[in-house]
Amino acid sequence: MTVEPGRAWRESPLIFERSQAGRRAGRPPRPQLPVPELPESLRRSRPPRLPELSEPEIVRHFTALADRTFGVDTGFYPLGSCTMKHNPRVNERLVGLPGFRDLHPHQEDEAAQGALELMWNLQGMLAEIAGLPAVTLQPAAGSQGELTGLMLMRAYFADRGEERDTIITADTAHGTNPASVTMSGYRLEKVATDVRGNLDLEDLRGKVNERTAGLMLTNPSTLGLFDEGIEEVSRIFHDAGALLYYDGANLNAVVGISRPGDMGFDIVHYNLHKTFSQPHGGGGPGGGPVAVRDSIEPFLPAPVVVRDGDMFRLDHDRPRSIGRVRGFAGPFGVFVRAYAFMRSYGPGLKEMAEVSVLNANYLLAKLREDYDLPYDRHCMHEFVLSARHLKREHGVTALDVAKRLMDYSIHPPTVYFPLVVPEALMIEPTETEPKERLDAFVDAMKAIAREAAESPEILREAPHGRPVRRLDEVRAAKQPVLRYLFDEHPALVG
């Protein structure tokens, strides 16, 4: 084997390639009892080819993989609309308390009073933040919160005997919104964005009618702008008897500043993994509680946590409920972290929102000369730049900018979203970043803009300092290899 510096970082064998037949780590207890024979038709005929490793090699394997992964703990992660804030370490310790970690979900309510009280209190705190009275904690993530919200709309209108089949979303909406509309059996209608980045009220008035069930809106929008016409938007929908759904993806900007319920929204979902610091975990777990007005409360998923005097219990007896959207009462470990986060800040959550907006506006002020700014306003917690002129003048795209940022040890912003902005770079610094991190990002973005003019090929071939260079995503789609195939596995490593 030839020595190649840095090779260990660039190549990491699959856990199956580290496997040695006969090697093992775990030795489960083996009771001194006879093992009953299973009927032959039910008995395993060939053992699963699980990896066979000793514990030291398992630990090294996952450590090597962690080394090849970039998290908020590694560095600045301004991924727009994802709210990549610091995840407090104490929350990880709290979620491991045996009273939370080792509590069975079928435990009797009287023996789970601490868990139920925590959930009850979390419901109340979320209700206060949304300005809406009733909360279900059950949905597993924001997208499931959306689906739950649309199911609630369906139940609400069915109860009133109204037939409404259309949901309106903004052309700046996250992809989850239209996907949730389809999954819930509604028809989708899109409304345009005006020159200031608000919903186009003229377009909207022409589309809202007696078939409209509701609006789904992120506010501030995915452009990072608060909709200045929100009061009129609310009037248009409510006058037509329709409902307003608030996608809480960007709630971080307005906690304690403006409440969705006061804006006129009837149903709200929160992303506990964005606003309330549940770690993103490389893609989950999340939490997507939903708050509603009293008129919609009877339809919330069962069970809900209720209080009877000094006792808390799960109420399963909810005859008008839409039903259950996931197992048990929701992702409890996520509730522990979100609750602990909110108790840490208390009413100071408002300051969290203020600083998130302050940090974003600072970056915007510093970068507006170097990149295109499609909507020239103060932003909220995030903003969208465009690399349009870099592309036109130097043939360098938003993707190239993103990949080059990696060489500065910064995670790229969200790119090519929202769709209404060409060559979009959506930047969300969050409130937890210190000024020197913000400044380092500004310096990197300015340096990249210069590099685009002087040596664009450096950008087009970036990244240069990651374990892999740019990956062939077309090949992954055309010849999908979605699992290790053992002996038959195609040899890709040269």
Place this chain on the structure above:
Amino acid sequence: MSYLSLTDVERAELLAAIGVSSPGELFEQIPAGVRFDRELELPPALGEAELVRHMEGLASRNVHTGLELSFLGAGVYDHYVPAVVDVVLTRGEFLTAYTPYQPEMSQGTLQAIFEYQTVVCELTGMDVSNASGYDGCTVAADACFVAKSVSDRSKVVLAETLNPQIRQVVKTYAPGFGLEVVEVPHADGTIDPERLASAAEGAAAVLFQQPNFLGCLEPAPELAEAASAAGALPVAHVDPMSLGVLEAPGVYGCAMAIGEGQAAGNWLSYGGPHYGFLAMRGEYVRRMPGRLVGETVDADGRRGFVLALQTREQHIRREKATSNITTNQTLLALAGLATLSWLGPDGLREVGEACLALQAYARERIPLEPVFAAPSFKEVAFRTPIPAREVVRRAREHGVHPGYVLGRDYEGMDDVLLVAVTEKRTVEEVDRLAEVLEEVCR
């Protein structure tokens, strides 16, 4: 306590750079009528030490498995969670990264998901697994969606022995998907293949559970065959910890295999977060909901991993996507990968054998009659001479939680107690349960 980093001096510098005098000016875009003009009514902020004390107080009011000998199962199980799981759960790079949209920054997460997908395929005998679903319930709804879109049929058949929570979730999703849900009742704890065959006529899919919610082993190969004969896709909901001793659904003809992953590597955690798995035959991959990781090469020809077939997904396909899922349960699925790697094929088989042995011992030792004749894997339903709820109440006074009351979900089963064992239970603990039941059922 807060987690903010800016000093007062820095705040002033930022405001000056922006050209405003206070943060309030930045919020002037919010119409005055919808600005919140009071302080949030939330409990006062706590410092870290106070927070820990407060949380310990809440946790102390829960009776966890360290305080009570528990035979509760019914969907969530007290299997051993090995310490190697902590490597995955506490490394900040895994914990604090987002969905790996930028593969060059996320090779570790992507490779681990690829390995997880492989492990799920190996366990279930399927060709392709997604990167995880929310839990064992929502993956059932996902499977129904796939079946409907590949078959153009709108009926799905659920075995009554499928976990009631799963059935409830499928019914909640059904109207939006345009699905009609039919349930097949059990006969003595299992599903009769002939009865299933007639219900499966014209159905897109048949969902059953192995081992089933009543603790019985279904005649799974016959159920799969009955479904297939009717042109419906057989979908098995399986317990990952059983698959060292029980046959893989792919071998007995299932089109999809789904399940709750909790038993493999996740804490009980009062019901979540856990992970669901969804695996299927390769021909349906383009209808697969959720994330998929695929292997490819970089510009130098070196192996690397990316999110694959993203054209199925909401951020590309929007209203035509196969699902709205974005955040899934990656970290928990990776805990599953670490656990199953720690066990290896021999360890997984031994866990299964320990479960089989202990449930057989419980049948022998417990002074109650098993309700059903079918064999079990790790749960057995016993008939109680007094209401099972009362048995639970009395047994808990002796420090033992004897199991789940099936009357919570099934009519006529108020006197049926579902007792679960895992490899963590011992002969002495089963003896203790038997003594307590003897005492409280008198």
